[in-house]
Amino acid sequence: MEELKAVGETTQFIVIKLGEEQYGIDIKYIDNIVRMQHITRVPKVDAYLKGVINLRGEVIPVMSIRIKMGLEPDVETKSSRIIILKLEQHGTIGVIVDEVKEVVTLENENIEKMAYDSKDEKASFLCGVGKCEGGLISLLDLNSVVLEGI
Amino acid sequence: MDVSQYLEIFLDETNEHLQNLNTQILSLEQDPENMDTINEIFRAAHSLKGMAGTMGYKRMQTLTHDMENVFSEVRNGNIKVNADMIDVLFQCLDALEEYNTNIRESSDEGTNDNGALIKRLNVIMNGSEGEGSDKAAPAAQEPTKESAQAASADTQMFRQIKLNENQQNVLQEADRQGKNVYGLTVKVQESCILKAARAFLVFKAIEETSEIIVSDPSSQDIEDEKFDLHFSLIIVSEEELDKVVNAAKSVSEIEDVVGGVLNMNDVNSAKEPDEEEEQAAEHQEAAQPAPAVQTQPAAEAAPPAETVQTQPTPQDQAPAPAAAPAPAAKKNTANKPVVNRTVRVDIEKLDTLMNLVSELIIAKNSLVSASTMSGNSSPAVNEQIEYLESVTTSLHESVMKVRMVPIESTVNKFPRMVRDLQKKLGKKMELYMSGEETELDRTVVDQIGDPLMHLLRNSADHGLESAEVRKERGKPEVGSIFLDAYQDGNNVVIEVRDDGNGIDTKAVKNKAIERGVITPEQGENMSEKEIIDLLFNAGFSTAKVVSDVSGRGVGLDVVKSMIESLSGEVEVKSKLGEGSTWTIRLPLTLAIIQALMVDIGNEKYAISLGSIQTIEDISPADVKLVQAKEVIQLRDLVIPLVRLCDILDIPSKKNPEDNLVVVIVKKGDKLAGLVVDELIGQQEIVIKSLGKYISKCKIISGATVLGDGEVALILDANTLI
Numbered sequence: 001m002e003e004l005k006a007v008g009e010t011t012q013f014i015v016i017k018l019g020e021e022q023y024g025i026d027i028k029y030i031d032n033i034v035r036m037q038h039i040t041r042v043p044k045v046d047a048y049l050k051g052v053i054n055l056r057g058e059v060i061p062v063m064s065i066r067i068k069m070g071l072e073p074d075v076e077t078k079s080s081r082i083i084i085l086k087l088e089q090h091g092t093i094g095v096i097v098d099e100v101k102e103v104v105t106l107e108n109e110n111i112e113k114m115a116y117d118s119k120d121e122k123a124s125f126l127c128g129v130g131k132c133e134g135g136l137i138s139l140l141d142l143n144s145v146v147l148e149g150i
Numbered sequence: 151m152d153v154s155q156y157l158e159i160f161l162d163e164t165n166e167h168l169q170n171l172n173t174q175i176l177s178l179e180q181d182p183e184n185m186d187t188i189n190e191i192f193r194a195a196h197s198l199k200g201m202a203g204t205m206g207y208k209r210m211q212t213l214t215h216d217m218e219n220v221f222s223e224v225r226n227g228n229i230k231v232n233a234d235m236i237d238v239l240f241q242c243l244d245a246l247e248e249y250n251t252n253i254r255e256s257s258d259e260g261t262n263d264n265g266a267l268i269k270r271l272n273v274i275m276n277g278s279e280g281e282g283s284d285k286a287a288p289a290a291q292e293p294t295k296e297s298a299q300a301a302s303a304d305t306q307m308f309r310q311i312k313l314n315e316n317q318q319n320v321l322q323e324a325d326r327q328g329k330n331v332y333g334l335t336v337k338v339q340e341s342c343i344l345k346a347a348r349a350f351l352v353f354k355a356i357e358e359t360s361e362i363i364v365s366d367p368s369s370q371d372i373e374d375e376k377f378d379l380h381f382s383l384i385i386v387s388e389e390e391l392d393k394v395v396n397a398a399k400s401v402s403e404i405e406d407v408v409g410g411v412l413n414m415n416d417v418n419s420a421k422e423p424d425e426e427e428e429q430a431a432e433h434q435e436a437a438q439p440a441p442a443v444q445t446q447p448a449a450e451a452a453p454p455a456e457t458v459q460t461q462p463t464p465q466d467q468a469p470a471p472a473a474a475p476a477p478a479a480k481k482n483t484a485n486k487p488v489v490n491r492t493v494r495v496d497i498e499k500l501d502t503l504m505n506l507v508s509e510l511i512i513a514k515n516s517l518v519s520a521s522t523m524s525g526n527s528s529p530a531v532n533e534q535i536e537y538l539e540s541v542t543t544s545l546h547e548s549v550m551k552v553r554m555v556p557i558e559s560t561v562n563k564f565p566r567m568v569r570d571l572q573k574k575l576g577k578k579m580e581l582y583m584s585g586e587e588t589e590l591d592r593t594v595v596d597q598i599g600d601p602l603m604h605l606l607r608n609s610a611d612h613g614l615e616s617a618e619v620r621k622e623r624g625k626p627e628v629g630s631i632f633l634d635a636y637q638d639g640n641n642v643v644i645e646v647r648d649d650g651n652g653i654d655t656k657a658v659k660n661k662a663i664e665r666g667v668i669t670p671e672q673g674e675n676m677s678e679k680e681i682i683d684l685l686f687n688a689g690f691s692t693a694k695v696v697s698d699v700s701g702r703g704v705g706l707d708v709v710k711s712m713i714e715s716l717s718g719e720v721e722v723k724s725k726l727g728e729g730s731t732w733t734i735r736l737p738l739t740l741a742i743i744q745a746l747m748v749d750i751g752n753e754k755y756a757i758s759l760g761s762i763q764t765i766e767d768i769s770p771a772d773v774k775l776v777q778a779k780e781v782i783q784l785r786d787l788v789i790p791l792v793r794l795c796d797i798l799d800i801p802s803k804k805n806p807e808d809n810l811v812v813v814i815v816k817k818g819d820k821l822a823g824l825v826v827d828e829l830i831g832q833q834e835i836v837i838k839s840l841g842k843y844i845s846k847c848k849i850i851s852g853a854t855v856l857g858d859g860e861v862a863l864i865l866d867a868n869t870l871i
Contacts, residue, residue: 040861041753042840043798044847052840052853054861057509059838059853090843 010105015137016097018066024130024137032084033100036076062094065145069125090146106130156344160205164250167194168243172566175239182231192221197341200402204347207259210249216271217242223275238270311366311382320363324386331412332391335382342403346375355397360387497592500553507549508836511542512859554589557635560599561586564606571610578617578628579610585635590642594716594736601709605646605732613650613730646732653724655681682722686710747830751800754862756835756854761867763814782823792870793825803827815867822871
């Protein structure tokens with residue numbers, strides 16, 4: 001995510017849950033949200049790449065944010081979703097999340113840039129923290145989530 | 151006027167015209183007296199000039215203008231076509247092509263004036279009788295003159311324009327002031343695409359000297375290109391009629407302008423049928439367009455929508471007797487359906503359409519399985535599903551067909567190329583083509599040009615002997631090269647054949663040994679075919695002299711890899727002294743292949759049928775170990791085994807004691823046996839890319855969506871050998 005916009009402007013995020021934590025994904029990157037479906041495994045690739053799915057005739061790679069961030073592997077439940085992201089550099093990618101909660105609109109002054117903490121492994125995937133009524137939301141830095149190999 | 155929106159059309163049209171010119175000039179070379187060809191060339195050059203002028207490409211316009219002048223002279227019989235002239239003309243075409251390429255890349259024609267070429271064109275023209283240069287100037291108007299003779303027979307449609315009271319008053323006022331009232335009917339060439347733009351230019355030209363009172367159809371309709379080939383104007387001017395008409399004619403792609411003086415009596419009497427008609431029109435529909443637009447005389451009682459430019463009734467003719475519009479109008483309507491109605495579509499849109507169709511098929515398949523699952527299979531539902539099935543199948547076929555284009559566009563440039571080669575190599579040869587109408591997927595057609603060109607050059611340079619040698623051998627002096635294309639099942643075959651020397655396998659073998667491609671011992675044991683296949687090795691060329699035609703050692707290997715990248719194959723048959731045949735076999739479309747579906751563990755994989763040799767049932771006892779690797783012996787061949795479940799990191803479902811299902815695949819001369827769990831069957835699959843995000847996995851070449859919506863991966867057998 002590029003630098004956050006000037007004060008007074010707002011940014012919309014989709015709030016997702018991974019375990020107990022809430023994360024926000026900038027809505028402008030989101031192409032679609034689909035239910036969990038059968039993922040065809042692709043052999044000989046990094047563990048976080050779960051495979052490919054068929055999204056309306058297109059074959060789209062799907063990755064696990066959990067594995068990428070070093071969390072417990074995904075457990076498929078009724079609320080599991082695949083969020084389809086459209087990124088300039090990497091094209092279309094699906095990411096698995098435990099639950100999609102809501103859309104929030106954050107004033108840019110309520111977004112705090114993350115003080116970079118190199119010790120915290122998860123921190124490098126975040127670009128900031130947003131404050132809203134529902135509590136704190138960690139804002140995902142999609143480019144680093146998607147890009148870095150492990 | 152902003153012309154950028156026409157750029158695409160302009161480029162496409164220019165290409166077509168250039169191609170046309172190439173073909174026509176070639177046939178002119180064969181038959182210099184053929185008037186039809188000369189006229190066709192003149193017409194194409196004229197349209198090119200007009201288009202370049204409209205788009206503001208001055209250099210291109212100048213060059214085509216001079217070419218057109220030369221043809222005008224040829225047409226008038228003032229100069230004869232000779233070889234030198236044809237050469238110059240071909241160079242002109244090359245120069246025009248260069249302009250076109252520049253425009254395509256940078257939307258600018260570049261700065262090359264091609265002054266030398268223009269000079270040579272002028273020399274050709276002045277080389278004719280002295281009057282050449284005089285004639286050159288009005289050359290642009292040549293076609294108009296011709297048809298002007300027929301003007302009296304042509305329609306003076308402006309006489310049918312109905313005027314409302316205001317307009318009549320304006321005209322009468324002008325008449326009182328001693329100004330002239332003219333009517334003009336402008337006919338645009340049938341081949342013109344930017345009709346609105348032409349009309350706009352005509353308007354502009356006329357407005358310089360005159361005032362346009364009425365136009366038919368209305369100026370708004372003309373701007374929206376809502377007119378056929380004619381439009382009529384009534385203008386007030388102080389200039390002479392000729393001047394105005396010529397101003398309008400000077401706009402290119404205007405076929406004819408008919409002008410006439412309107413006297414006030416005409417104008418007034420035109421009112422009578424108008425009124426009559428208005429009354430009748432009230433019965434039908436009061437909401438007719440403004441009276442300025444010509445409406446159908448009431449007697450016809452035709453539907454109002456068809457009113458513009460239909461055959462006038464006698465009533466209408468009576469007050470405007472000067473012209474006999476009936477035959478011309480008839481001709482006009484008769485011509486209309488001849489024009490091909492086509493739409494240019496971005497190929498990406500077709501891809502989207504294709505995806506939607508595959509999605510529809512998948513949805514249909516799910517519907518089928520859902521209805522059988524629920525046990526709710528009433529006959530009515532089944533019937534509808536079957537109907538849906540046939541609709542989706544034909545929909546799929548139609549969309550595939552839309553993507554297919556004839557190879558004509560690619561092979562049409564070859565006659566010209568062969569002609570140039572003939573000059574360059576000093577050999578006599580003739581190219582015979584057949585099956586240009588054979589259709590292939592658009593992407594394949596775009597890429598097949600270069601490989602074919604290589605093969606043709608190869609035939610011309612290496613294959614055909616010089617005229618003397620041919621004579622000695624008792625062959626006709628002129629060598630023949632054939633390019634034949636035809637469809638064969640799910641493949642398209644393109645053959646390049648020559649009656650030249652054929653491939654000298656001994657020379658090839660010696661060369662290969664010399665180059666270190668093979669050892670002399672290897673050479674001893676090679677079959678003719680194997681030796682010929684050496685030609686496809688990179689860096690191999692048997693031509694003794696390096697020419698700029700071929701012989702640089704790039705060529706056949708490039709041909710092979712290009713054709714393989716299109717999932718095709720190429721093979722050669724040759725007989726020393728009699729010639730060789732190169733056969734290219736291409737799949738009809740790139741997107742769909744025949745594949746064998748197999749089960750490995752719980753996963754489904756597809757293996758392209760093209761690489762599969764046989765399928766064998768092997769007992770575990772027959773598996774031997776050689777250098778710690780598993781092999782099987784099959785008909786005297788030792789074939790290494792590849793256990794796919796190990797490679798794909800998936801546990802096999804099968805018992806170790808059970809017989810193995812082995813798919814024997816081939817890459818070049820090498821074989822390998824792929825061990826799978828179970829065979830599912832043969833299926834036509836649509837290839838989808840995995841995307842660049844998953845590019846690490848080399849053994850998977852793509853994915854496909856199965857009927858049930860699941861994704862299956864396609865194994866690349868080549869990487870497993």
